Amino acid sequence: MERSEVTSRKEAMRESAERISLNKRIHEHEEHFKRMNEDSLMHAPEFVIKPRSHTVWEKQCVRLHCTVSGWPDPRVIWYKNNVAIDPLANPGKFKLESRYNVHSLEINKCDFDDTAQYRVSAMNSQGEQSSFASVVVKRFKGEIDETLPVPRLGPVSEYGITFQIHIVDTFGVSFGREGETMSLGCTVIIYPALHRYQPEIQWYRDDVLLPPSKWTHIHWSGDRATLTLTHLNKEDEGLYTLRVATKSGYETYSAYVFVRDADAEVEGAPGAPLDVRCLDANKDYIIVTWKQPAVEGGNSILGYFVDRCEVGTTHWVQCNDTPVKFARFPVTGLVEGRSYIFRVRAVNKSGIGRPSRVSEPVAAMDPADRARMRGTSAPWTGQIIVTEEEPAEGIVPGKPCELQVTEATKNYVVLSWKPPGEKGLEGVMYYVEKCVSGTDNWQRVNTEIPVKSPRFALFDLAEGKSYLFRVRCCNSAGVGEPSEPTETITVGDKLDIPSAPGKVVPTRNTDTSVVVSWEASKDVKDLVGYYIEGSIVGSDMWEPCNNKPVKGTRFICHGLITEEQYVFRVRAVNAAGLSQFSPISEPVEVKAAIGGGIPHGVFSEMGPGGNVCPLTEHEPRWTDKHETVQPSHDTVERHNKPQADTETREGPGVTGSRLFRAEPVGE
DSSP states (O other): OHHHHHHHHHHHHHHHHHHHHHHHHHHHHHHHHHHHTHHHHOEEEEEEEOOOOEEEETTOOEEEEEEEEEESOOEEEEEETTEEOOTTTSTTTEEEEEETTEEEEEEOSOOGGGOEEEEEEEEETTEEEEEEEEEEEEOOTTOOOTTSOOOTTSOGGGGTOOOEEEEESOOOSEEEETTOEEEEEEEEEEESOOTTOOOEEEEEETTEEOOOOSSEEEEEOSSEEEEEESSOOGGGOEEEEEEEEETTEEEEEEEEEEEEOOOOSSTTOOOOOEEEEEESOOSSEEEEEEEOOSOOTTSOOOEEEEEEEETTOOOEEEOOSSOBOSSEEEEEOOOTTOEEEEEEEEEETTEEOOOOOOOOOEESSOHHHHHHHHSOOOOOOSOOOOOOOOOOTTOOOOOOEEEEEEEEOSSOEEEEEEOOOOSSOTTOEEEEEEEETTOOOOEESOOSSOBSSSEEEEOOOOTTOEEEEEEEEEETTEEEEEOOOOOOEEOSOSSOOOOOOOOEEEEEEETTEEEEEEOOOSSOSSEEEEEEEEEETTTOOOEESOSSOBOSSEEEEOSOOTTOEEEEEEEEEETTEEOOOOOOOOOEEOOOOTTOOOOOSBOOOBOGGGOBOOTTOOOOOOOTTOOOOOOOHHHHHHHTSOBSSEEEESSOOSTTOSSOOOOOBOO
């Protein structure tokens, strides 16, 4: 009997060991299958359990948790009011944990500052999903402690407190060069002072709110607001405004930042273009636009080279063999679904200038596909709806419709059309044909590969010749009938270079600045803005006053030498190019005007007929329900002080310029 029990126990142990070994082999096989078949198992993150909102008493702890699925394993980030939570920034306040796809955020000893909306974001290579939860911190009635922070989301007046804001130790008009790092800072005094109370700090450039990015870092250290521009480019030039807001009101401070070109790598080469953007992105091409630089170098700009780089690599490819003069170019030869960044270089007889700041990344895909990828799937309704369509196999597609020329320059022509209206024609592609006007000789443009998008850019057309265009659909069943041809198009630039601006009038402002006004260019189309240049009388050396085009007809040129005589001239710019210079102004002595000057660098308030408001008025426009404010006299005085907290690093300063100079740091 005992022997049979020992035998059965051994058999049970053997069976258990074999079962464990089998489970281990199955698990290893599954893991191997995952590694060998990642593409078939990949899917975007999905919240199995979402975080829920909480209402807690002050000094209690609260824990938000969620469960996330996805392959590859998603990266999870927690946000408070859309600002990423860093546990190291407030030791002991926040605790983040992630175990077995369960992610949690623990808030220790909640106070009123913790009343906020919290967001958890899960991201992997297949996409990103977010979920939201709110935390509300309450207090027992009658227990008001003046040492605790006032709730930011509640009305301050319930405690009988009215905050007073003073912005001191400010930055002045600042100068920098491309590639340098610049910091702008102000000290903010709030009375009464409450422990750990943080006002709303916002920075604007030319009345546009600046979000944190790789180019702009925003920091608040208790009483100091700092904006750091990590790598200056001419796009960073403009009027910078600090806005400090509490529930009792807000205060602002503004000063202009000028960014000059970096030293040319080739003597006499032009400056870098600016504001490179991508428009009309689709499967077959992406249109890249930019603005011309103010500095042409020793000779006029002959054109521009556009470069592309696939995101994730460092390999730049030149997109055009010959320079294009028009500040707009369609880039072809892209791989569908991949993302690219672009840059532009100007060229003249002396050589090629420095490249521009790179554009934002953009994917080579149709807008409909891009929107479908960003969207979320519809919820499961429990019903399967089946629709019947005629099979596309064996059906030759019909004619495209509404063919038109959307862009035409001497370098390229862009066509767009609508696909045929038949259903069930998946996989339709297109052939584009051209014909010289007056003949009936149609030639296929894309002979090797049909295009997938209902848009196409044509190159290598003879300037001055007239053409007609038409499109055919094709699929596996064959090539369809051609569309109706377009109207006759003559190859050439449809946008003219602007006419020269009119009379230029300089006016005294401060000991280091002059107000320059001019008559706008007449009958100009798609104006980008104006560039202003100045010269010391008798020197015949012209230097740019601004490196980013301004659209107004008045501008304050800063950094001038006191008691020197200056003359000024202005030119207009659009996508077609730079205009001729205006007539040179009368000389003006750099000397403070009676009654004080105007602090800002550009006039944004335009009246009827393009005229600006009186010089003593400057009312910055605030978006997003911001009120309109007018700076007080003491704010104007602060604008004219030397720089108090402007730092430029990594490169030579601008004090060596004969025409413009940086104001000294410190009092």
